[in-house]
Amino acid sequence: MNVSMMDSYNLAWKLAYWINGLSPTASNGNIPEPVLKTYEIERRSNAQQLIDFDRKFSTLFSGHFDDQGESGLSHEEFIQVFYTGNGFSSGCGVEYPENILVVRDFTGGIVSNPIQGEDYLSGVLRPGRRLLNVKVKRYADGWHRDIQDGLSRAP
Amino acid sequence: MANGTTDLPSTGRFRILTLTSSDLLDPESTSATTLNKISALTQAFPQAIIEQIIVYPRLPREFSWDDIPANVKIHAEMRFYNGYDLDDTYKIYGVSTSQGAVVVVRPDGYVGVVAPLDDTSMVEAYLRTCIRVM
Secondary structure (H helix, E strand, C coil): CCHHHHHHHHHHHHHHHHHCCCCCCCCCCCCEEEHHHHHHHHHHHHHHHHHHHHHHHHHHHHHCCCCCCCCECCCCCCCHHHHHHHHHHCCCCCCCCCCEEEEEECCCCCCCECCCCCCHHHCCCCCCCCCCCCEEEEECCCCCCCCCCCCHCCC | CHHHHHHHCCCEEEEEECCCCCCCCCCCCCHHHHHHHHHHCCCCCCCCCCEEEEEECCCCCCCCCHCCCHHHHHHHHHHHCCCCCCHHHHHCCCCCCCCEEEEECCCCEEEEEEECCCCHHHHHHHHHHHHHCC
16 A cells, blocks of 8 residues: 555656646647656556565565575575565655656766765665655754655645 | 646645755855855746755854855745754765755655756756746
């Protein structure tokens, strides 16, 4: 169910923009809107990953640990599968593939990448991943805030 | 047809999150110039569709609103944040305090693009992909 909620959330804003005339080609109904197409690109890839994962995960319950890796999962594989599973359940592990809305390289690598590190799950910025919440202190009045406070509801 | 400039709910916006570098207090700095450029480029799009959030790292001295670009108070007075006293924002996000970065966050909370502080053209190009210009 979590996944379907995310499907809806991904589609909703793209549809709303198009319906309200805010996306780039909305004024010309004859041109398919590239932003709308990204729903399938992003969410279908996530769905496929989940199906592939489920296939592997189900062997945990029916299979046994096999160090040769022939008919079951090795310990290392088990840990990796469990870790990945948590990423799906929580939704925090989602990373959309590059598309017009997920841009990782504009200029063929000439522009220097301002991001240092690759621990994306812990918050390092990565196009295609959700922005991790951080606690910040507002300058105007000193209030402690979550940076997400301004993102998901009115300030 | 719905009036996009007034009928939209308070969510569904794009956010430009600017992580300034530590040079913010210098009016000629990359940070100051970038903040002004970003405020200017948002004018091309429907009003209220793009929100600004600005975070700063530890700075060389105490400062007042007069020490930073006026656009900060105009566009982001209640979304201008100290990013070091609570969480170490720059460390978590993987951004150097001497370089900063500009992040575009989509309405669903996902990061769309991360640009160097001195390249607002990346930010503008991305937004033009997503939003109709006025």
